[in-house]
Amino acid sequence: MQPFELITPASVPDAVKAQAAASTAQQGAPVRFIAGGTNLVDYMKLNVETPRQLVEINGLPLDKIEATADGGLKLGALTRNTFVANHADVVQRYPVLSQAILSGASTQLRNMATTAGNLLQKTRCVYYRDTAYACNKRQPGSGCSAIGGHNRMMAILGTSDKCIASNPSDQNVALMALDATVHISGTKGERTVPITSFYTLPGNTPDRETVLEPGDLITHVSIPALPAGAKSLYLKLRDRASYEFALASAAVVLKTSNGHIDFVRVALGGVGAVPWRSREAEHALHGKAATAANFRHAAEIALHGARPQSQNGFKVELAKRCLTHALTQAIA
């Protein structure tokens, strides 16, 4: 691990100022925020991340879950995954978020990991993790060892010919389906970004993963209230029963009236370069009868345009069945 200096700012503005000294807030940033550290410390040990300075933000007052004026919830950036998943309001009103968080990692990691840290969780692409290999995300312009390599776990949606890494988070798939908003403090003040605009597709710049600029500190994530009677569910398919990343997952929120769908949001995990919201599937479902055939039709549409690699073609059908089953189970 490269040596680093630890800085402990006393306030959000101080933290913003400390990170703003870096040239970037993206991959390779020389100044990094650290809270739980479950992801960053791992990558520092692998020399994938080599920050000169760590800005420890655990002391900042961002660890609460609060009700919002519109009836939703506001999760502090430093709320721990275990705390969020077991919070009564989350369990009762947003079961999809609780289920998604509890399906990821282990209790040890969830006790340490934070809401905002999970938002920025790095890919588990084996070539990104190993500095012996070429990786455009880790080292722009070096090439992609995953394309034509071991690509069974890689993404099939939103990829480019520069990067096929999948986003590993479960929490963020649920936050996509919940239409969350990311609250950011930066050098120019505070702003909010819908989570659907927070992540950037790899394109020609896979090292850039979010809209974050130097100094940007995520302070909260807010979730709007769901319509009365809406149901939500997270379904995760993986190689083993627990403590494993998704091959495919689906987060769904839907409400039916007289058997017809009048509210629906759909997101997929394990298959996208970013947590994958499918508005196309939502349009296909809106106003339709809540039948297995319509669910399957929406799933076909959600996977339209999937670009599988040599070893992950199975993910196309797996993701379709995952989404179909999640929708069926949610209204059962």
Place this chain on the structure above:
Amino acid sequence: MPKDDDNGTPMTSLEKLSRRSFLTRAGMAGVAGATLTVAPLANAAVEAEPKRTDAPSAPIPGTMPITLRVNGETHRIAVDPRATVLDTLRETLHLTGTKKGCDHGQCGACTVHVNGERANSCLLFASMQQGKEITTIEGLGTPEKMHPMQASFVEHDGYQCGYCTSGQIMSATAMMHEKWGPNDNDVKEALSGNICRCGAYPNIVAAVQACRRNNIA
């Protein structure tokens, strides 16, 4: 001829290598370097160290003084900022009950309690845990007076080679006050962050369930 990082002058002998540049180079050797070299040196900073002409009794450059609470005791030590709780426990405090397995938060062998909640000590920088109460397997019970979960692991033979056992027991004692259902499957899910290569799982589940049934941990 290689140049010294600090002053740019040619190096004529190893003596000209500053401790900082030595530590930097040792760290660049990777995780193994950080583990084997930095933590013992950090330890040396607080213990009486043989006098060396180049740096008499001064703290090792690059280390920081911290206060760590472990098993109810307060330790004032100097650590490299890179030292994890795991390495500090084992190499500086000589509490070797906590085991290093994967060192990447994947195996659970290094599980300790931080303020009563279990965590992977390999992913925690020691410098960030000041003011927290850390409990290791040594703080749970002694061979003479075992914690009920330790006794239950013995009774049910919940180990084979034993390397993962302290992490398993730290996880198992923590899950007693977490929200889990009553079934074996709930124990398996709760302990899925602790990997046992031998496959002692059935006995581990039995040991945990015995404690839970009798509500004794």
